[in-house]
Amino acid sequence: MRIAKSALEIFLVPVIVFVxxxxxxxxxxTVFFPPLEKVIEQFGTVWTGDRxxxxxxxxxxRLLAGYLLACVIGVALGLLLGLSWRAGAAAEPVLEFFRAxxxxxxxxxxxxxxxxxxxxxxxVIVAGxxxxxxxxxxxxVRSYDEVLGETxxxxxFTWWGRLTRMVLPGAMPRIFAGARQGLSIAxxxxxxxxxxxxxxxxxxxxxxxxxxxxxxxMWSGVLxxxxxxxxxxxxxxxxxxxxxxxxxxxxxIAEG
Numbered sequence: 648m649r650i651a652k653s654a655l656e657i658f659l660v661p662v663i664v665f666v667x668x669x670x671x672x673x674x675x676x677t678v679f680f681p682p683l684e685k686v687i688e689q690f691g692t693v694w695t696g697d698r699x700x701x702x703x704x705x706x707x708x709r710l711l712a713g714y715l716l717a718c719v720i721g722v723a724l725g726l727l728l729g730l731s732w733r734a735g736a737a738a739e740p741v742l743e744f745f746r747a748x749x750x751x752x753x754x755x756x757x758x759x760x761x762x763x764x765x766x767x768x769x770x771v772i773v774a775g776x777x778x779x780x781x782x783x784x785x786x787x788v789r790s791y792d793e794v795l796g797e798t799x800x801x802x803x804f805t806w807w808g809r810l811t812r813m814v815l816p817g818a819m820p821r822i823f824a825g826a827r828q829g830l831s832i833a834x835x836x837x838x839x840x841x842x843x844x845x846x847x848x849x850x851x852x853x854x855x856x857x858x859x860x861x862x863x864x865m866w867s868g869v870l871x872x873x874x875x876x877x878x879x880x881x882x883x884x885x886x887x888x889x890x891x892x893x894x895x896x897x898x899x900i901a902e903g
Contacts, residue, residue: 657881681863690867698852703871706837706849709765713772714833718826721777725784725822730814735785742781750775750836754843768840768848775836776829783825787818820894823887830883834876849875 665683672682694703728735753774754767761767841850849868856865888895 661877678860678862681866685863686866686870689863690870693864693867694871702847702849702852705765705847706841707875709768709840709848710772710833710837712765713769713837714776714830716769717773717776717829717833718780720773721780721825721829722784722822725781725818726788726810726814728781729785729788729818730810746778746782751839751843754840758844763844768837768845771840772833772836776833779825779828779832780822781825783821783828784818787821788814790817790821816893820891823891827883827887830879831876834872834879838872 669683672680673684675682728738750771754771757767757770757774761770837848838850838853841848842854845851849872853865853868853872856862856868
């Protein structure tokens with residue numbers, strides 16, 4: 648019963664939007680906004696053949712590589728800057744400078760440095776996705792409970808024990824909040840990096856369809872990106888619920 652209720656809450660709005668678009672676009676005669684029925688027909692034709700391996704899989708692998716690298720670097724730097732106020736103060740001007748630079752602007756620079764290969768696309772994703780993870784980690788590390796800090800001193804925890812038993816668990820809710828924001832940014836930058844210079848990938852395929860006026864196929868690529876983002880969000884939420892189960896239980900006990 649609980650599973651059915653959760654499924655209803657998740658899929659109710661998407662189903663309503665899908666049905667509404669189906670009827671709204673059914674009588675469309677413009678070439679730029681084809682009926683949803685035609686888009687779905689092209690979806691089954693385009694993305695179940697060779698393009699699944701040639702475009703979809705490379706995009707997913709680049710996305711995962713860039714996002715996971717952004718998580719590792721962001722959490723590691725966030726712990727360092729959060730634990731050391733001097734390091735945080737010294738690095739703040741540099742961080743603010745690079746955070747203000749839009750990641751798509753770095754694409755030409757990274758092309759010059761890394762060429763047109765996967766490394767360029769992965770580092771474009773890292774350049775944008777890292778910031779919410781890094782900043783939320785710093786904020787989470789600096790906002791730990793002072794009572795816990797005193798408890799650690801009384802029990803004379805080692806540096807590693809303090810990091811693993813107090814700092815990381817206390818910062819984990821904010822780290823996950825930053826990682827959720829970073830995931831949506833990573834998906835956007837994956838597509839942008841492939842639109843600039845790529846021989847394969849979802850972004851390259853969508854641009855190819857647009858330039859050849861294959862509008863239904865183009866919209867089918869947009870639909871696939873939406874489905875991919877939705878599935879990744881569901882996977883992330885599942886992992887977050889498992890990892891932060893203790894945090895939700897402690898809040899419920901504190902509130903009730």
